[in-house]
């Protein structure tokens with residue numbers, strides 16, 4: 001495997017940046033405090049969706065109290081391992097991967113403190129593209145707060161999607177490209193409050209939920225060509241294969257995909273409690289800044 | 301507390317490039333600083349008091365906790381003694397708490413309340429509270445609060461009865477390990493590269509490495525010292541005397557013994573809490589000097605003084621207490637006969653009729669006579685035969701004796717930690733109950749606050765588990781501190797301010813109290829504060845409640861009470877100004893108003909007047925205090 005392939009969607013400048021920060025990962029009061037606080041809402045969303053789908057797939061049978069138990073989970077861009085640890089604790093056989101070596105060191109080191117995690121958690125310093133070389137596919141693939149940092153979002157999404165088993169789930173969280181997100185995440189968080197290191201975010205890389213929906217309305221399509229991936233962050237798609245089922249029906253409105261195919265949920269910050277909450281379904285303007293996205297791979 | 305990082309065994313963090321897996325071996329630790337092996341736990345609770353046991357109970361009753369966490373509780377004392385506690389019926393322990401309906405609902409939800417011996421508990425159906433100086437009085441009944449009289453406003457329960465119930469409940473969850481007769485010797489922090497988890501070293505040689513360490517270890521909390529959580533507070537310069545009081549049953553013409561009485565004396569409140577027809581519990585907060593003199597007295601002298609403390613005008617109580625203090629200091633302790641004589645003379649000087657409810661000297665005589673002559677002296681009234689004095693229910697039944705071995709005293713203090721969650725080198729720790737806060741018992745809230753902590757923490761742990769969280773992390777525990785800290789602080793400040801107002805001897809305040817100015821405000825606040833002990837039965841605690849966002853019903857009421865107290869303090873300052881400069885127009889206006897309404901002028905404190913105007917809580921008009929319906933639980 002070539003190095004070019006390994007780093008094809010990873011921006012080198014960004015890797016360096018996060019390596020520098022990775023020592024702070026587990027400081028719950030530090031720069032990543034917001035991620036620590038966001039994590040429960042993410043897990044809540046994942047569990048809700050899995051429960052709901054279980055209900056759709058097996059009407060009448062009670063959903064297991066823990067819907068993650070025994071599933072194969074992949075956390076792409078696991079960072080210090082926040083989400084990976086949670087998934088593993090909930091019984092998913094979890095693999096966390098990150099392109100930053102120091103993140104993986106931090107994550108494995110942290111997990112080694114916890115006697116509960118050894119059975120179900122594994123980390124690898126690798127990229128999602130490299131995993132495609134292996135036959136293993138996953139019941140759930142997660143990639144949280146990664147999309148806004150990659151160079152070629154279309155290629156990245158395609159890779160994520162390919163790693164999902166048929167009928168499996170893809171969970172993403174990212175930031176919408178709106179005036180609000182510009183104000184909150186870049187102006188306020190980086191420049192005014194200095195909660196996040198300046199340079200962490202680039203507004204032009206933010207992706208709107210409707211763009212994700214449109215992408216999966218035309219997905220899968222013929223294999224994207226890595227070389228042609230534009231660095232502007234645009235989700236350019238090649239013409240769809242005529243014989244494949246798109247993950248999201250092309251006819252559903254991009255801001256309201258079919259409940260059984262995809263969902264967008266806003267993450268709302270409550271400054272009084274200094275905590276993140278999962279916005280109610282369909283809450284107005286909730287996905288204007290931080291949001292979660294779920295899409296299911298068709299069974300066939 | 302020692303803070304020793306254990307010998308570091310570096311974890312190899314082999315980062316395999318590209319594909320090879322990074323191994324995560326369960327690096328089981330083979331040595332601790334002391335060289336012995338340790339056991340891995342998820343939750344270690346230090347302290348088997350009511351708070352610690354209730355937490356163990358709540359965690360044990362949760363399926364997700366049982367399936368995922370190893371929970372252990374460490375207690376220095378012998379829990380089997382509590383588990384096998386089998387007192388004679390009618391012989392009540394001296395440590396009694398009034399459990400609010402909210403606390404009961406929590407215990408019911410957990411499944412522990414069924415193990416409480418209900419026969420030994422008693423509902424408070426009515427409360428009578430009055431000011432020791434002005435005699436302004438309020439009274440309220442459970443029905444007024446929308447509560448049935450069976451439920452009452454709160455249920456008096458011996459701490460042992462509760463603890464035994466929790467232990468029996470815990471018997472059904474063998475997954476929760478109880479380690480008793482074992483003290484926590486030291487707590488040290490594991491090596492940084494092992495995450496710095498707490499290592500709890502027990503005096504039996506065991507060491508527990510734990511994900512979360514809960515301090516339910518009371519006022520001198522070792523967990524709090526380990527976590528280096530600062531606390532602030534002060535000693536009240538007050539001792540609380542507790543005792544189990546024996547008295548005759550109320551007569552046929554009177555209501556049953558289900559009324560709690562509390563009189564606010566300048567030295568501190570004295571409370572009578574009904575346990576059964578013939579037994580009640582005493583909590584008498586007073587100055588340490590007087591407390592030790594009272595404790596050194598003959599039990600029948602103490603009984604006589606208890607009766608007098610509820611009845612005699614404050615000025616005479618002061619006189620009596622001085623006599624007791626002098627006797628104690630000079631080594632010439634007052635005899636039962638002498639105290640009876642004294643009380644008799646004080647009653648005479650206030651023209652208290654021997655047959656009125658304000659008189660207790662005859663009862664003292666009866667106690668003194670130890671039964672031989674009792675019938676002859678005042679048999680009729682004593683047996684409660686016939687028609688009782690008209691105002692009999694203004695006061696608790698006359699105490700005839702104290703249950704031997706139940707007289708004890710505790711220092712009272714205000715204490716609140718700066719936070720409930722340990723951070724930095726003290727991370728993975730959390731405090732509940734008296735380890736986090738101690739309050740004056742005047743509102744009977746100490747344990748209730750602790751149980752509310754426990755309820756919240758258990759829910760918080762459960763939630764974190766369901767979200768795959770690390771229950772020892774700050775993120776997982778934060779909702780607990782967020783929900784409890786401010787609420788506890790509000791209640792605690794309200795109680796503290798009440799205490800201060802009532803024990804104030806500063807001239808203007810006393811003057812104001814003597815003329816009943818403040819009492820208008822204060823009693824409303826007291827009323828609100830005490831009504832909060834009721835909680836609300838309607839809002840049943842729902843263990844499987846969806847979001848956990850449900851407010852404990854008394855929270856809103858406490859907020860109202862706190863507001864009331866704030867306004868009292870504000871009013872208090874006004875009164876001080878007025879007291880100093882009565883010549884001012886406003887002052888004169890108020891002065892005249894007071895005179896017109898029949899209050900005595902400041903020069904002659906109306907120590908003997910009973911202020912009927914304030915009876916039945918008619919004082920709810922005062923500025924900013926709590927209107928009666930705002931004390932109703934909100935939905």
Ligand SMILES: Cc1cc2nc3c(=O)[nH]c(=O)nc-3n(C[C@H](O)[C@H](O)[C@H](O)COP(=O)(O)OP(=O)(O)OC[C@H]3O[C@@H](n4cnc5c(N)ncnc54)[C@H](O)[C@@H]3O)c2cc1C
Nearest residue numbers: 347349350351376397398484517518733734744746747748
């Ligand atoms: C006079 C009086 C009257 C009161 N009346 C009321 C009332 O009416 N209503 C109400 O709600 N509250 C009342 N309270 C308050 C109530 O009693 C306390 O709030 C309650 O007992 C606190 O319980 P806890 O479990 O937090 O602490 P504690 O009961 O203090 O328990 C702490 C436990 O930790 C153990 N421990 C400590 N250190 C170690 C160690 N190193 N190793 C092992 N074990 C250890 C101790 O042995 C003890 O069992 C009253 C208090 C007083 C003083």
